[in-house]
Amino acid sequence: MARRTGKELERHINDLESEITKLTQLIDTLRENDSFHSNIIHLSIHPILVINPDTSIRYMNPAFETAIGYSSQDLMGQCAPYPWWTTDSAYQSKEVFAKAIQEGQMNQKEDFYQKHDGDRLVVETTSTPIYHNGELLYSIMTWLDITRYKAIETAFQETERRLHLVLQGANISWWDWDIKNNHFVMDKRWLEMVGYEPDEIKPRIQSLRELVHPDDISKVIWTAGDFPRWRTDSYVTEYRLKAKSGEWRWIMVTGNVVETDKNGGPLRATGIHTDISERKKTEQALRDSEERFKAQYQGNPTPIFTWQSRDDGMFLIDYNRAAEKITNGNLKTLLGRSLDEVYPDNLEILDDFKKCFQGKSVIIKDKPTRDFIPGKHVILSYAFAAPDLVMVHTEDISEQVKAEEEKKKLEAQFWQAQKMESLGTLAGGLAHDFNNLLQTIQGNVSLMSFDIQENHPHQKSLRDIEAAVQSGAQLTRQLLGFARGGVSHTKQMDINDPINKTCDIFGRTKKEIQIHKNFGEGVWSVEADPGQIEQVLLNIYINAWQAMPNGGHIHIKTENVTIHESYSRFYRVNPGRYVKVSVTDTGSGMDKETQQRIFEPFFTTKELGRGTGLGLASAYGMIKNHGGVINVYSELGQGATFNIYIPASKKENLASEELQEDILRGSETILLVDDEATVIDVGKKLLHKLGYKVWIVRNGREAVDFIRDRHQSNQKIDLVVLDMIMPYMGGSEVYDQIKKIDPELKVLLSSGYSINGQATRILKKGCNGFIQKPFNMEEFSKKIREILDMK
Numbered sequence: 001m002a003r004r005t006g007k008e009l010e011r012h013i014n015d016l017e018s019e020i021t022k023l024t025q026l027i028d029t030l031r032e033n034d035s036f037h038s039n040i041i042h043l044s045i046h047p048i049l050v051i052n053p054d055t056s057i058r059y060m061n062p063a064f065e066t067a068i069g070y071s072s073q074d075l076m077g078q079c080a081p082y083p084w085w086t087t088d089s090a091y092q093s094k095e096v097f098a099k100a101i102q103e104g105q106m107n108q109k110e111d112f113y114q115k116h117d118g119d120r121l122v123v124e125t126t127s128t129p130i131y132h133n134g135e136l137l138y139s140i141m142t143w144l145d146i147t148r149y150k151a152i153e154t155a156f157q158e159t160e161r162r163l164h165l166v167l168q169g170a171n172i173s174w175w176d177w178d179i180k181n182n183h184f185v186m187d188k189r190w191l192e193m194v195g196y197e198p199d200e201i202k203p204r205i206q207s208l209r210e211l212v213h214p215d216d217i218s219k220v221i222w223t224a225g226d227f228p229r230w231r232t233d234s235y236v237t238e239y240r241l242k243a244k245s246g247e248w249r250w251i252m253v254t255g256n257v258v259e260t261d262k263n264g265g266p267l268r269a270t271g272i273h274t275d276i277s278e279r280k281k282t283e284q285a286l287r288d289s290e291e292r293f294k295a296q297y298q299g300n301p302t303p304i305f306t307w308q309s310r311d312d313g314m315f316l317i318d319y320n321r322a323a324e325k326i327t328n329g330n331l332k333t334l335l336g337r338s339l340d341e342v343y344p345d346n347l348e349i350l351d352d353f354k355k356c357f358q359g360k361s362v363i364i365k366d367k368p369t370r371d372f373i374p375g376k377h378v379i380l381s382y383a384f385a386a387p388d389l390v391m392v393h394t395e396d397i398s399e400q401v402k403a404e405e406e407k408k409k410l411e412a413q414f415w416q417a418q419k420m421e422s423l424g425t426l427a428g429g430l431a432h433d434f435n436n437l438l439q440t441i442q443g444n445v446s447l448m449s450f451d452i453q454e455n456h457p458h459q460k461s462l463r464d465i466e467a468a469v470q471s472g473a474q475l476t477r478q479l480l481g482f483a484r485g486g487v488s489h490t491k492q493m494d495i496n497d498p499i500n501k502t503c504d505i506f507g508r509t510k511k512e513i514q515i516h517k518n519f520g521e522g523v524w525s526v527e528a529d530p531g532q533i534e535q536v537l538l539n540i541y542i543n544a545w546q547a548m549p550n551g552g553h554i555h556i557k558t559e560n561v562t563i564h565e566s567y568s569r570f571y572r573v574n575p576g577r578y579v580k581v582s583v584t585d586t587g588s589g590m591d592k593e594t595q596q597r598i599f600e601p602f603f604t605t606k607e608l609g610r611g612t613g614l615g616l617a618s619a620y621g622m623i624k625n626h627g628g629v630i631n632v633y634s635e636l637g638q639g640a641t642f643n644i645y646i647p648a649s650k651k652e653n654l655a656s657e658e659l660q661e662d663i664l665r666g667s668e669t670i671l672l673v674d675d676e677a678t679v680i681d682v683g684k685k686l687l688h689k690l691g692y693k694v695w696i697v698r699n700g701r702e703a704v705d706f707i708r709d710r711h712q713s714n715q716k717i718d719l720v721v722l723d724m725i726m727p728y729m730g731g732s733e734v735y736d737q738i739k740k741i742d743p744e745l746k747v748l749l750s751s752g753y754s755i756n757g758q759a760t761r762i763l764k765k766g767c768n769g770f771i772q773k774p775f776n777m778e779e780f781s782k783k784i785r786e787i788l789d790m791k
Helices: 004-044 062-068 089-105 148-170 189-194 203-209 214-219 224-229 277-299 319-324 347-357 398-453 460-481 495-511 530-546 565-571 594-598 615-625 677-689 700-712 731-741 758-764 776-789
Strands: 048-051 057-058 107-114 120-132 135-145 173-178 183-186 234-241 249-260 266-275 304-308 311-318 362-367 380-386 389-396 492-494 512-519 526-530 554-563 576-585 631-634 638-647 669-673 693-697 719-723 746-751 769-772
Touching: 004 249, 062 631, 107 512, 148 347, 173 189, 183 554, 189 249, 189 266, 189 277, 189 776, 203 234, 214 234, 249 277, 249 669, 266 495, 304 319, 319 526, 495 512, 495 530, 495 554, 512 530, 526 638, 530 554, 530 576, 530 615, 530 638, 565 693, 594 631, 615 638, 669 677, 669 700, 677 693, 693 700, 700 719, 700 731, 719 776, 731 746, 731 758, 746 776, 769 776
Parallel strands: 512 554, 669 693, 669 719, 719 746, 746 769
Antiparallel strands: 048 057, 048 135, 107 120, 120 135, 173 183, 173 266, 234 249, 249 266, 304 311, 304 389, 362 380, 380 389, 492 526, 554 576, 576 638, 631 638
């Protein structure tokens, strides 16, 4: 090796010194850089962690210690898993390391970590691997604490979600209009309102305009040139958009100018679209309802008054046509007036209104007649209609009150009729029994008169007895007349005829009474017994005369009327056509109690011994016999009116009968059926005197058996004289049984009762005749021959 020279050594030393100086400078620079970077990492506000390849912690800066709440002394050298890892983040963090090492590049991720005190962090981590000569030296992990930003983001997202739900629930969408650049942005909700998909309609003014109803185009602002039509800086309008389904949806647009130029011209406007279709439907339904209510209110047949409550009182603010009608148009002067003016000094009405406002929505009361509803009976119904309104429904019950009063009268008359029916039944029974007694007397008188000479001294006594029997028979006829006794001889007649006849008779005897007749034109004829009608009229005239001891007037009126079912059922008569006879006197009248008893038998207001009390009672029964009605209306000091209703006739005139005067005889076989021994005895004797062959039986059952036996043995019976009321088997059943045995057998009914009732029913079945007890030999003989001579 060649030895260096001194100069070479010197130069070499200088080169070494230069290299050493450079190296020293480099070391100082490196130290300075290391200190610089260490200070940067150490003083960084972001948490920084340096991790060795084996995951042991090499370094953590103070910001990292602060972030996790652990000191470097606690964690230095610790390998993964680290204490800040949560169960959820451990796996993901390992993946970050592995990916960073594998790819050799920086890797970022968001994750949840847990601090020493338990609080959670949301961290964005950046992992950067550091290599030298291809060898991993360490990894630097930088943390960015985004917990606060995440909270804000979450809150924003929640707010946005809620806003979306609110807009969706309210059917609202938003819009943003850049007027200067004519750029229009709309929320997709507006498309949903009309049923389109986002790709079907472009979000621009022209697309929206094409969907607007032609009648609403003028309402919509389309350009900045329309700005003068905006109200200051706001805009509200309603128009219809055509939905995809074809229906028109009502939209309300609310907009505001949010940016203007230096001259105040609009640059930008925002607002919302609101689907108000349902509201419009509701408004239309409300308008329709109001129209219907108005029509119902005005067209309601019930008078309605509307009152409004104000601070200074209650005021009449409205009424319907029916209310105006019931008040005869007087309401115009009351409209707008207070309650005190309409109902002066009436605290009860005010109390009713107060109850309505307390929540008692309906109060019904029967009120007296009001000043503005003169002469009316009304029911007022108070209805709480609104917080400050009360509707008063007024029902005019004047006709109802009259009807109720009439109903009460009819009910009273009905019960009176019931009582009269009961009394009639009693009177009929008495008359029947009494007629059987009279028949025994009359029969024996007839036998005795038949057997002695006309100049015999007993003839006068017999005539006196017979006259007494006739008086008794007259009394029983009156009783039977009251008890709906028989109508013996009826004919078609003009009711004015017996009125004229009785007026003439009564007028000649009672000249102090003036009679006035008012006969209606075309009065229908009636089917009646003239004698009984005359007796009814005379009894009423006599009653009127007794009520006018100093003279007076009797007014008689006839007319045609129709009795309807509602009235007829109370009197137990058939509805239909009737002739009405009204007899009105100017006498003293009578009280209610007397009116209720006036038709009772034996009731009289005269002194004892001056009347039997059978006149009006028999009149009552006789009119009932004809299927009619008689009633009375009277007030004390106001006279009395008797009203008679007789059914109009539907039959032709009956031929008059010629009565024979002689006793008629015969020789046929007669079966006499009666349960009274005395009647059987005298009847048998009368028939023998008349020349007939007589068989007798004492009850209905025996009669049926007797006739059956005779019929089977071909022994003829020419006539059966049949009593109506008998034990074991009554006359009606006997008649039915014997007619089954011998349909050709002739039957004469005989009874102390009248022809009405059961006798009439039997006669309608084909019975040949009727004779009422008591009868004398002459009447008996004629009736028997009349039937026996029938073809």
